[in-house]
Every structure is written in C-alpha cells, then in structure tokens.
Amino acid sequence: MTVAEQNARARPDLTAQLRDAILNAEFAPHQRLVEADICAQFGATRASVRTTLLTLAGEGLIERLPHRGARVRAISIGEAIEIVEVRVGLESLCARKAAENLTEDGSEELRALRAALETAVSTGDLVGYSRLNQDLDRLLRALSGHEVATQLLERLQAQSARHQFRLGFLPGRAATSAPEHTAIIDAVLAQDPDAAEAATRTHLEGVIALLRTMD
Structure with a gap:
C-alpha cells in the first residue's frame, strides 16, 4: 500500500x-x-x-x-410524516426478519443496547438516548439481513432524523418511547416475528401521531 x-x-x-x-x-x-x-x-x-x-x-x-x-434541504413536517409512513412497512419487515434470523451475537448486542437505553432514560440523558435509538435502528437493520430495505431506510431515516431528534426532547417523550423500544427488543429476543412487527408498527404510528401535532 x-x-x-x-x-x-x-x-x-x-x-x-x-x-x-x-x-x-x-x-x-x-x-x-x-x-x-x-x-x-x-x-x-x-x-x-x-x-x-x-x-x-x-x-x-x-x-x-x-x-x-x-x-x-429543509424537510417539512408533512414530508417527514410521509417518510415515517413509508418507514412503517420497511422497519416492520426488518424487525420481523431480525426475529427470524437472530443469532447469539445479535442477542448479546440487543441485551446490551436494552440496558444502555434504560440507563439513559433513568439518568435523563436525552442526547444519549437519542443516539441509542439510532443505534437500535441500525442494529435491527443489520440483524434483518435485508439489503434492499436497509438501503431504503438509511436514506429515509437520514431525511427525517432532524424532526425525530426534536421529538426526543419533548417533555415526557422518552418515558413513552422507551417502553416501545423495549417491546421491540424483547420481541426480537423472543424470536417472535409477529410481535416484533407489531411492536415496530405501534412505535412508528405513535411517531406519526406526534408529528401531526407539530404540523
């Protein structure tokens, strides 16, 4: 070299x-x-x-x-909502695939991330909590092994990340979203594809509802 x-x-x-x-x-x-x-x-x-x-x-x-x-580029709330609506299907698919394809190493990573999320919420570390949410998204995509969904999601999430970062600092938001993220992790750890898909859909539908209040 x-x-x-x-x-x-x-x-x-x-x-x-x-x-x-x-x-x-x-x-x-x-x-x-x-x-x-x-x-x-x-x-x-x-x-x-x-x-x-x-x-x-x-x-x-x-x-x-x-x-x-x-x-x-400025992304409006309306466009951010549309992006999350598209993400619902793709992220639900990745969560399902992650549950189906879970490995021992993947389980260890998910458990460590779950513990870190709980610590961030309990200590009020909202910046750290937001970063960990992004880490969870990346990990679920990696565990899914679905390359097409991963490529599409990386682009979509980049476009909507600014608005979701703002949502993370709304009063009481972490207390609501943390159990939703935990439910997704637990469903994947249980290797329950239906529960993983449903928990992901529930979480993102909550994000859409919250974004609509900001429109």
Missing part, C-alpha cells in the same frame, strides 16, 4: 462527517454549503467536497441550486 493510500484510509469519511453535521443540526435548514468553507472545516480537497455534496444531494439532505451552489 502506498503512502497516499494509507493517508486516504486514515482520513475520516467526509460524506459521513458532513451527513452527521447536518443531522446533528450543526448546519441549519437552507444554510448554504460553501465548498471553500467545508474544505477548511474538514481539511478536505475541493474534489472530495464536490463528490460529497453530490452524494448528499442524492440522499435528499441537501439541494443544489443553479449558479448558487448547495444548501441544506
């Missing part, structure tokens, strides 16, 4: 970095993404920034404007 290849591997993935920055509200909706500024902030080349912006535009996180560069 050449030195250039070693350096390339050592550098953090720019697309992941910028995606996380957008999802974590480090960039506001409609904020312009100036190539030179991104290069300076992330220590990246112009070529890598342009590639990243094209990738994130394809994911629906940013929009490219003729002769005006790129900016963070």
